[in-house]
Amino acid sequence: MPFLNKLQLWADEHPYDTAVVVGNARRTWADLRDAASVLARDAKATTILAERNSVDFVERYVAAVSGERRCAVLDPEWPEALIDEVSLRLVDAPATGRKKPGGAEPTGLPAGTLVDGDPTTTFLVGLTSGTTAMPKAFTRSRRSWQVSFDASIAFFGLTRQDRTLAPGPLSASLNLYALSECLYAGAAFHTLESFDVGDAHAAISHDGITRLVLVPTMLRLLSERGLAGGVDASGVRSIICAGSKLDARTLEAARRWAPNAAIFEYYGASELSFVSGTELPADQPLDAGGTGIGSPFPGVELKILDDAGQPLPDGEHGNICVRSGMVSNGYLWGDDGHALRCLDGWYTVGDQGFVKNGILNMLGRQSDMIITAGKNVYPHEVELALASVPGIDTAIAAGAPDDIRGQKVVAGVVPAYGAVTATQLRTGLDGLLARDKRPVQYYVLSELPMTDRGKISRNVLLDWIKNHDPRAVPLG
Incomplete structure (x- = not known):
């Protein structure tokens, strides 16, 4: 892995400094x-x-x-x-990258x-979430993550003096990367045995946390409850979010709770790594709303191409x-x-967007697109706008069958x-979303529609609507 040489260096130079904290357990370098x-x-060629x-x-x-x-x-x-089926496949799957003479799998340097x-060799096998079927398995080379580390450390301003808290599961790529990045940079990494708002607040208050890495839902919980409970987050200097774009309510709560923190958000994909990012410095006014997700990340070239690999002009989505x-x-x-594709040397996972004034605007997956009365509407754009309406916690949009339009936009x-x-929702969307993209029917949800594996699902929402499920009550 591209952090072990650095780990040896930190262990030699700072042996008694904290390297990792998980809950109440601590390890020095x-x-x-x-x-x-x-x-x-005793490590095997592949560890699961x-x-x-x-x-x-x-x-x-x-x-x-x-x-x-x-x-x-x-x-x-x-x-x-x-887990058992994936594990069996991984044991049988060949390693990628450089092979030893005779075709043997590389098993590493001397034991210990x-x-x-x-x-050039593979160090990590990544897996998609596996929401509906066997997850896809992709591989990362050691070089790819070292390039990522150098870019992200510079972009996010990580230093050896930082104490990073990533309170989510290490099985998620966001948190596993944060751990690895800290080991590479020589910075202390903190996490929790499982996510708990009180435990996260305790770490921030008592462990000198200067940096948060988390998803927007966690940031909203920590910020709003921190404000209500008087938890001091003035020592937090940077907040790094990924997974979905930050809505206005979360941004405002985070700014009030951690007034000295620069807020970063970025877009990336597991197979692509970082794509774009943006920073909101602590002393700048909030500019929430819209689909913009920053400029190309350092070291990244970005283009919007059609399905034939032809470049599209600014403002046109592809x-x-x-x-x-x-x-x-x-x-x-x-x-x-249809997943990771190469279009004449340019890689895509099928996410759709457009570039305007140098800023990437993220719309969502092509497979999620709603075609209503000949117009293309991306649920992600509708959801972002609805989440910015006062009084709305979360929103989910989908395309329901319609005899006249082909599909109609509905939202929960x-x-x-x-x-x-x-009326409150329709009025709240003024200036946020074009009229031809707005939902024609709204539903109040008692809970978010989830698959049996815990993923938010537009198809489950449509099933609730079709079957008049009491968890989705129509608004007049």
Whole structure:
């Protein structure tokens, strides 16, 4: 992995400084190096980790990528049968990257050696979320993450003096990357055994946290409850968010709760790594709303191409395509030809967007697009606008069958407090969303529509509407 040489350096230079904290457990740089070195003696060519956050997880992860070994991190919340099936496939899957003479799989340097292997070799097998079927498996080279580290450390301003809290599961790529980035940079990394608002607030208050890495839903919870409970976040200097665009309510709460923090948001994909990003400095006014998600990330070239690979002019939407040294190697399995694609040297995962005045605007997946009366509408754009309406906690939009329009835009909303009316929603969208993109029917949701694997689903929303489910009540 592209952080082991650095870990050895930090263990030599700062052996007793804190490297990792998980809940109440702590490891210094020397502790982490020594524990991982022992584990590396028996590490296999491929290690599979499917467990919750712990310092043991961190030690095994470090050992698992020593030399030219590779690691696959699975979501421990997956059904046991799915974990078993994925694990069997991973054991049988060939390694990618450089091969040893005779075609043997690379098994690394001498046992117990914590050094980075050849940059071209695979160190990580990433897996998609697996919401409806067997997740796709893709691979990352050591070089791709070192390039990513150098770019993200510079963009986010990470220093050795920072203390990063990423309170989510390490099985999620956002948090696993944050851990790895901190090990590379020599900065202390904190996480929780499981996400808990009170535990996160305690870490911020008592551990000197200067940096948060989290998804928008977590940021809203921490900010709003922190404000209500008087939790001091003035020492937080940067907040880094990914997963979805920040809405106005979350931005405003975060700014009030952590007034000295620069707020970063970025767009990326597991197979592409970073694509674009933006920073809102602490002393600048909020500019919420819209679909803009920043300029190309350092080291990334960005173009909007049509399905034939032809460039599109500014303002016209198409495939978001990149060229960078951070792109993954491709898939071990699951490539259906519509996921990671290469269009004349430019890579895309099918996300749609457009560039205007140098800013990338994210619209969503092409497969999610609603065609209503000949107009293309992306649910993501509708959801962002609805989430900015006062009194709305979250929103989800979808395309329902319609005899006249082909499809019609419908939306479900979860109120933040009290009751909500259709008139309130329609009025709230003025200036936020073009009239031909607005929902024709609204529903108040008692809960978000989820799959049995815990993912928000537009198809489940449509099923609720079709079957008159009491969890989706129509607004007049």
